Amino acid sequence: MILPLEGVVVLEFAQFMAGPSAGLKLADLGARVIKIERPGAGESGRKIAIKNLFIGDDSLVFHTINRNKESIEANLKDEKDLAMIRKLLLRADILLHNFRPGVMEKIGLDYDSVKRLCPTMIYGEITGYGKEGPWTKKPGQDLLVQSVSGLAYLSGNRADAPTPMGIAVSDMLTGAHLVQGILAAMIQRGRTGQGAKVSVSLLESTLDFQFEGLTTYLNSGMQAPIRAEQGNANAFLGAPYGIYQTSDGYMAVAMVPLARLTEAMEVPLPAEYREPTTWFDQRDAIMRLLASYFIKNTSDHWVEIFDRQDLWCMPVLDYKELLEQEAYRVLRMDQEVVTKRGEVLKTTRCPIRIDGERLFSSKSAPEVGEDSAVIRREFDL
């Protein structure tokens, strides 16, 4: 198999999560991704740790999101280094960055300048909130964007405070949209011979993520979504959709007609809940009733009953329980990468398979400037 982006060169002027996650996808799809980092310290994400975990001088998070990349050191405030980077630009297909608005302009690597130098460049940029309006200077940070976008009012139960997603969902979706735009622009370049600028923002991507709810909201008199009282899994969906406690764990139940569900559970369905319109209007009462039955038996018991009838349910698992499953093992979702210092790190692989093959890569995240000498020689910089 030829990796789809083989031969494509990407210069990544990005830091933290959103930009580097885009670089990682391009790398796993076959592109050569070179991080441009400031001498010594490198990008700021190297120091952002979760659970205080580091590998060498760099955080574990940095390692997971910057594997399969190279690094060259350059001080973008130094004219000599900048000249070197301009020379490198001529050999690249894609440039991506996630600086706040104005930073690349100050350095002289804004789109118009780069385009003059290299008209075929695909130039990708990520901002927090777009490039105009009162929020442009605000920090484009994942939790903060979740908080202003309405997203925190969709998870958790009715009485809970706004509940953010405990994962960098805005960063990841924005990075994914940048990859989509960049690849579409590559296809356009194949047709027209011209480069393009691709812009995404954390806020717009997080709004796009809510497009189903927003469309419902916009066309039904702007009624605010109300989360279910217990076991909420989607403010817009009726019973039984949600999570239920069993005698030894939890179960998730998706869209299942109530009559079939209660029949399978061998419990009565009160006459007032026979009409599907009541499943949303009477959601809390119905879910409370179902919860009173689920708690009486084990997850295995319920799963077995529902599986037999192909009703949509699954037990709730944590990482330990999931990783023990045969269904997890057959995916071969994990892979090992080896750092320059010989340390082995187990992490996840790219989720996309091409021509029937999984995309593995054992190349670790680079140390700051790890590839400077090689790249300078190769591109005669």
Added chain:
Amino acid sequence: MKQVSLEKPLQDIVVLDLSQFLSGPSASLKLADLGARVIKIEKPIEGDICRHLYNSNVVLNGVSSVFHAINRNKESLVLDLKQEDGKRKLTKLIQSADVLIHNFRPGVIDHLGFAYDVVRQINPRIVYGEISGYGKAGPWKDKPGQDLLVQAISGLTTLSGNDGMGPVAMGLPIVDILAGSHLVQGVLACLVRRAVTGLGGLVEVSMLESILEFQFESITTYFRDGGAPTIRTKQNNAHAYLGAPYGIYQTKDGFLALAMGSIVDLGYLLRCEPLKEYVTYESWFDKRDEIKAILAEHLQKESTQFWLSLLEPADYWCADVLDWERLFKTDAFQVLEMIQTVQMGDGFEYKTSRCPIQIDDRLLRSAIGSPKLGEHNASIEKEFGL
């Protein structure tokens, strides 16, 4: 007003979309907004099941509001793929198409006679994308690939909410969206490759793999720290693996979000003496429950605006917490022009959000609403000589 793009990057690309519900159709919506022509192939009478998916009982012009959101900017062609006539027509369309997408359970497409190996024979340049729930092998391969169920078994529900709450699902279909998004990436990458090699390719994603990769941070941490369980903070959790102050806090009149930052600085800025005791970086994680309890009590004393006025001038990472109603009133939202009005073939109009990607500083808008079932049969059959 922002400028709207007329020439779009994927113009001339034809996509045949056999998928239903959300994962596949969300992928073809992105391709459509990027300029591709998407022909949605639906079964007779019922069509995409999503047309009738009950969604808070909001039905617009005969179908669910969710269907309208996902399937705008597409054409609808009804084909019965169980009949020879339907098979013949699809075969002919495949000859002129660039991309084919489906999200049937494993085995179904083989049964219909349009597995990749067959389609490739008809058109070697086609890029063939498929989404499964759990991959095509293993004990879960025939389980329903439904968003909440994949969230539940993937470990994802251990990440949100506070310690002691039990599993907390994400209240929107994150798995479908990610799988669709990965499919788009793979399909576009193969179209890039086709420009070089002249050949199409096969792109496979599964909902489970997509949601596992999404959790790469916490799964890698799990591998690294010897399988320690995920522990959310006792209160104000926003990330089980991050230290204080990361979280959303109640104030006198609303809520305040605090991202990562120095606890000592926070002590000075918020005039909260006890926080100044936590001088080491390590303590912000190790003693996060203690710190969050102090913060939560302190922040209740004043309004959100009051706290923002102390934190923002110092560039401390913080934000108000908005619902849609308040967000829509801000200039910051208005300036994005994120909402567009689209029109269906019968003149029915509805509002929805636009594509979040901009090309050359132009918005990718489309005024075309979702299609009625089979709305484009006549025009497509004529155009392609079916």
